[in-house]
Amino acid sequence: MSxxxxxxxxxxxxxRIAVDDADAQRMTGELNAILxxxxxxxxxxxxxxxPMTSVIPMEMKKRADAVTDGDKAADVVANAPASEDNFFVVPKVVE
Incomplete structure (x- = not known):
């Protein structure tokens, strides 16, 4: 490819890079060398x-692929103005 x-x-x-003719000529040669x-x-x-992930043999660290709630529900609502049973309490907006 050329x-x-x-x-x-x-x-x-x-x-969105401004390139003048001289720079375009120089970049043409550089890009052709790279290609x-x-x-x-x-x-x-x-x-x-x-395929390998490293130049030395090593085992990738893996975690169990399990769906959890993160056990952070109390932390999530800790700064909420009002919460109940780890849910946000908001004012009623629809009658």
């Missing part, structure tokens, strides 16, 4: 490589 000056200016416009490196990485054979 980037031209029009593409650089369009992306700059979408990002060339990404294309090089795409050529690497990773067929037998397992």
């Amino acid at each position: 980037v031209d000056i029009d593409t650089v200016k369009r992306v700059a416009h979408l990002a 060339g490196f990404v294309e090089q990485l795409d050529e690497v054979d990773v067929a037998g490589v397992e």
Whole structure:
């Protein structure tokens, strides 16, 4: 993939970045170099490589996937002007 000056200016416009012609010309070369490196990485054979989260083997910390109320109901209503049985008490607005 190759980037031209029009593409650089369009992306700059979408990002709301002011880019003059000299900067657009410079960025064209830089972006093409970056995309060339990404294309090089795409050529690497990773067929037998397992996905990993770290460069050293380690077990991810996991928590139990259980639905709870958080056991914080009293804390939630602690600063409420009025509460009853861990519910907010509000004035009646509909007759």
